[in-house]
Amino acid sequence: MFVYRKATLEDMETLWDRQIAENPDDPRYLRWKQEFILRNRSQQAVTFVVVADGDPVGEVTLDFFASGYSGNRQRLADGKHTAYVTALRIREELEGQGYASKLMRVMEAHAAKEGFSRLTIGVEAAETQNLGIYLHWGYDQFVMSEIDGGELVLFYAKALPSDTL
Numbered sequence: 001m002f003v004y005r006k007a008t009l010e011d012m013e014t015l016w017d018r019q020i021a022e023n024p025d026d027p028r029y030l031r032w033k034q035e036f037i038l039r040n041r042s043q044q045a046v047t048f049v050v051v052a053d054g055d056p057v058g059e060v061t062l063d064f065f066a067s068g069y070s071g072n073r074q075r076l077a078d079g080k081h082t083a084y085v086t087a088l089r090i091r092e093e094l095e096g097q098g099y100a101s102k103l104m105r106v107m108e109a110h111a112a113k114e115g116f117s118r119l120t121i122g123v124e125a126a127e128t129q130n131l132g133i134y135l136h137w138g139y140d141q142f143v144m145s146e147i148d149g150g151e152l153v154l155f156y157a158k159a160l161p162s163d164t165l
Contacts, residue, residue: 046062047059058090125154
């Protein structure tokens, strides 16, 4: 049975500890864990999870403010009308089964309920499958591009319909 809901701090600890274990040579994951948990605690972001039999297996974070980002990324969220979708992940064995799509719909409904009318999302240009999925989900308004860690990242936006609720 799959449940979609706001993440608890325990969910976030579990998910980020898994990411850290899967990426032991990348110190950014430990920093990201701390940042995402702090942003949720301070209500600057909200993370949603999909839980299978009590185990969080996927997540997405809706970041309300881009103040924690550098440069042009501050355009991705303004705390009023536009929020930034980040850290979208689902366990590999569950990919392609619709769980991430439903998780996105839950998150988008929350964003609309909170008064956001536009969401932004980023994808590495080399991740063509993910780009295709985001375009399919309606994230088709090009916002900007940026080089991050040597990778070209493309940012797109989606207008939320007022009847998302």
